[in-house]
Amino acid sequence: MSAPLLSVTGAVKRFGGVQALRGVDFDLKPGEIHALLGENGAGKSTLMNLLSGVYAPDEGTIQIDGKPVRFNNPREAQAAGIATIFQELDLVPTLDVAANLFLGRELMRPGGFLDVPAMRSEARKRLEAIELAIDPASMVANLSIGQRQVVAIVKALSYASRVLIMDEPTAALTVGEVERLFDIMRKLAASGVGIVYISHRLEEVPQIADRVTVMRDGRVAGVTEPHAPQAELVRLLVGRPLDELYPERAREAGKTLLSLRNASFRLAHESAGWQPPTGISLDVKAGEIVGLAGIMGAGRTELLSALYGTGLTGRWEGDVAVDGRPVKLDSIKAARDAGIAFVTDDRRGSGLMLRMAVGLNLVMSVIRRISPFGLMSARRQADAVKQSFGQFDIRPKNPDIAVGALSGGNQQKVVLAKEILGNPRLLLLDEPTRGVDVGAKGEIYTRLRQLAAQGLGILVASSEMPELIGLCDRIVVLRQGRNVAEFIGGVDEHTVLDAANGREA
Amino acid sequence: MSEQKISAASGPVAAAPVHRDPLALVVRFQSLIGLVVVAIGGIIFSPRRHGEILFLNPDNIANIVRAVSETGIIAIGMTFVIITAGIDLSVGAVLGLSSVVTASMMISGGFGLIPTILAVLVMGIVFGVIQGTISSRFRLEPFIVTLAGLQAARGLALVVSGNQYINISYGDGPGLAPPVFAVLGERLFDNTVPVATIVFIVFAAIATIVLNTTRFGRYVFAVGGNERAARISGVPVSMVKISVYAITGFAAALAGIVHAGQFNFGSANDGMGYELTAIAAVVIGGTSLFGGAGSMVGTVAGTIMLGALANILQLNNITPAMQLLATAAIIVLAAVLQSLVRRREGLGR
Incomplete structure (x- = not known):
């Protein structure tokens, strides 16, 4: 019976008013691969950040080999043998691959000079060890997202001694x-290293994990063995059977709002890691929720942002029609004039003015309407805000506090409500429930379905397969910028994944 | 400047896709290209006397490289700061303060040459460390901290000088500076190469080596390229940030000493606007204000290019107003080129 290599007891972490962890126990044995599952917002990332020294817990202890430790920064966690693979954004884009791999632990020549050739050749060895053909001298900014992820993995592997x-x-x-x-x-x-494996791809769990911990709403929902039935895992993940989370589907769809026929987005300049829509054909009808599935880099976000004119510079080729009329869709103005609204996947970065009040954020899309002669009308603003609060259960029910103080779920409701105020006919949603707790998710799904029933067409891109399957009437699968398959909502998850990965069903 | 030499000298920058995008290639060498263009323009448009091209007259060339040496020294320091995505607005004022302290230590204080120079350089470093520490400790924008530093340095300079020029007279004895100090205003090697220029070039060479071949230099790029990634990788981010302001402080102090030696006085109001000229030279040299990318060779070329441009305009009796407009156009052109390349490389705006 091996003692835990790493254990966490009663961990609590708050961010402002949001309690990200509410008393979490977790342990890892030497040589164990321990899968940590949870929906977005369940607290996985916060727990990971505690273990890797990015944050310190507000309450609770972390122990290594039974001894309490306290990490004040990532370096201390690394010194204790804990290595973390963060996302690709934790590379320095303006440095080359070798420089990134050795950042903070450079190889030196006598006299205090960097040994660039040694680092390059050692980097090449490490990349080849996992059979990857990336030139160590290429700048990270020029790598695809997938390649950057691999570089991040190789970097962490090079100093993971224990965890x-x-x-x-x-x-x-x-x-x-x-x-x-x-x-x-x-x-x-x-070789004895304990691995914490965070994922929300359920199908990977039995392949790789020895044990599974499922988190929900900042707590451990359950610990189970990896071959537990998927239904059991899903129940732990969402806290209720899958079908209760999603509202009933539409009975019938109306006329076609958006129609793409062999439509491609020609970029003014090629850009690594940005997959332009290529020969796409799809329709979104009034009253319909259409999902966009695909692996990362398949071009989901790119399709939405190209439709809305927020992507890279370029122009559409092929047939693009809204309401049966050909449109250019080469700018945000063109998209809005056509009745298209867009909710970004990055609400903090590009969806909200975090320091501004909820009310001011809500009316941002209808400033023109509420400011006759350029003067903001307090009455019209209050009416608009009231309408939003009537549609979405935004909490706290106070339009005057800064939107940045709200929880992720409530922020997401504000972003959605803001776009709904503009009375769009077609709504483009990118990851509409990223970082949103399960309760808010259910509410957002219900609202989206009601809006669709009122004649809105919705095109939603998501990396969460259960969301697409549960919410959408149809799911269009993208691969390398093309639509490669289409399924009716409620389809089996594996079927969609196979299509997304290019495997024959 | 051979291609091979560049790639051997500069790890991070050499990794840029030099051969992939012709525009990137232009930007990478924009200041060198600009320097060549200005030099050719200088030769074509130079006034001639008895068939001699005045622009190429050795005295004129010496004049150009002497005139840019002080802003050049400052721009070298500024390059480090800007690669970390910072800025240092205090450098011109620190130059003024340093010239005043240099003069008054030797003339009124009776200190020797070596103690004076060491004290002034240490003062510059301390000034930078204080600014860097305040910025880092309280998470303040370097812009605001060094704007305050600018005022503080000017204020201190006025206090030390009593708002008077402090003239430096040479000789032995109290109240006189050692004659050797005057060498900063002279030329060596058969009266060809200005000593101030030698200081500039030696400082540039050391800075190039530090930036491109040492761990510290690598950390400077990392902090500017992605601060969070640098922190997670164990890079001592605060130390690096404080150090780059220490370097600009040192550079400004060095420039102040050169200034005092060249003009034989210390003046609290000298060096005004040098920070902006230095920033311009750095940007023209291809260093990104977004941080993470930059080149010391580019800064040197950018500095000399601005000096050569001013010189050719002066030779043709073009008004200072037109000189400012020409400089403005070049800064905008350099920035636009960089922005185009950034967009192509998917680094955002």
Whole structure:
């Protein structure tokens, strides 16, 4: 019976008014691959950040080999043998691959000079060890997202002595890359390294994990063995059977709002990691919720942002029609004039003015309407805000507090309500429930369905397969910017995943 | 300047896709290209006397490289700061303060040359460390901290000088500076190369080595490229930030000493606007104000290019007003080129 290598007891972490962790117990044995599952917002990332020294817990203890430890920064966690694979954004884009791999632990020549050739050749060795052909001298900014993820993995592997924490490392990888990664993980585990594997791809769990911990709403919902039935895992994940979370589907769809026929988005300049829509044909009808599925990098976000004119510079080719009329859709103004609204996947970065009041954020899309002669009308503003609060259960029910103080779910409701105020006919949603707790998710789904019933067409991109399957009337699968398959909502998750990964069903 | 030499000298920058995008290639060497263009323009448009091209007259060339040496020294320091995505507005004022302290230590204080120089350089470093520490400790924008530093340095300079020029007279004895100090205003090697220029070039060479071949230099790029990634990788981010302001403080102090030696006085109001000229030279040199990318060779070329441009305009009796407009156009052109490349490389705006 091996003692835990790493254990967390009663961990509590608050961010402002939001309680991200509400008393979490977690442990990891040497040589164990421990899967940590949870919906977005369940607290996985916060727990990971505690273990890797990014945050300190407000309450509770972390122990290594039974001794309490307290990490004040990531370096201290690393010194204790805990390595973390953060997402690709934790590389320095303006440095080359070798420089990133050795950042903070550079190889030196006598006299205090960097040994660039040694670092390049060592980097090449490490990349080749997992059979990856990336030039160590290429700048990270020029790599695809998937390649950056791999570089981040190799970087963490190079100093993981005892514990390796991996946050959704497979999200951007191809099937072959995932297999290689799993091989490496098994080898590491066999050598005694404990691995925390965070994912929300349920189908990977039995392949790789020895044990599964499921988190929900900042708590541990259950610990189970990896071969537990998927239905059991889903129940733990969402706290109720899957079908209760999603509202009933529409009975019939109306006329076609958006129609793409062999439509491609020609970029003014090629851009690595930005997959332009290529020969896409799809329809969104009034009253319909259409999902966009696909692996990371398949071009979901790119399709939405190109339709809304917020992507890279370029122009549409092929047939793009709204309401049966050909449109150009080459700018935000063109999209809005056509009755299209867009909710970004990055509400904090590009959806909200975090320091401004909820009310001011809500009316941002209808400023023109509420300011006759350019003067903001307090009455019209109050009416608009009232309408939003009537539609969405935004809490606290106070339009005057800064929107940044709200929980993720309530912020997301504000972003949605803001766009709904503009009375769009077609709503483009990118990851509408990212970082949103389960309760708010259910409410958002219900509202979206009601809006669709009133004649709104909705095109929603999501990386959460259960969401697409549960919410959408139809699911269009994208791969390399093309629509490669289409399914009716409620389809089996594996079928969609196979299509997304390019495997024959 | 051979291609090979550049790639051997500069790890991070050499990794840029030099061969992939012709525009990126232009930007990478924009200041060198600009320097060549200005030099050719200088030769074509230079006034001639008895068939001699005045622009190429050795005295004129010496004049150009002497005139840019002080802002050049400052721009070298500024390059470090800007690569970390910071800015230092205090450098011109610190130059003024340093010239005043140099003069008054030697003339009124009776200190020797070496103690004076060391004290002034340490003062510059301390000034930078204080600014860097305040900015880092209280998470303040370097813009605001060094704006305050600018006022503080000017204020201190006025206090020390009593708002008077402090003239430096040479000789032995109290109240006189050692004659060797005057060498900063002279030329060496058969009266060809100005000593101030030698200081500039030596400082630039050391800075190039530090930036491109040492761990510290690598950390400077990392902090500017992605601060969070640097922190997570164990880079001592605060130390790096404080250090780059220490470097600009040192550079400004060095420039102040050179200033005092060249003009034989200390003046609290000198160096006004040098910070902006230095920033312009750095940007023209291809260093990104977004941080994470930059080149010391570019800064040197950018500095000399601005000096050569001013010189050719002066030779043709073009008004200072037109000189300012020409400089403005070049800064905008350099920035636009960089922005185009950034967009192509998917680094955002």
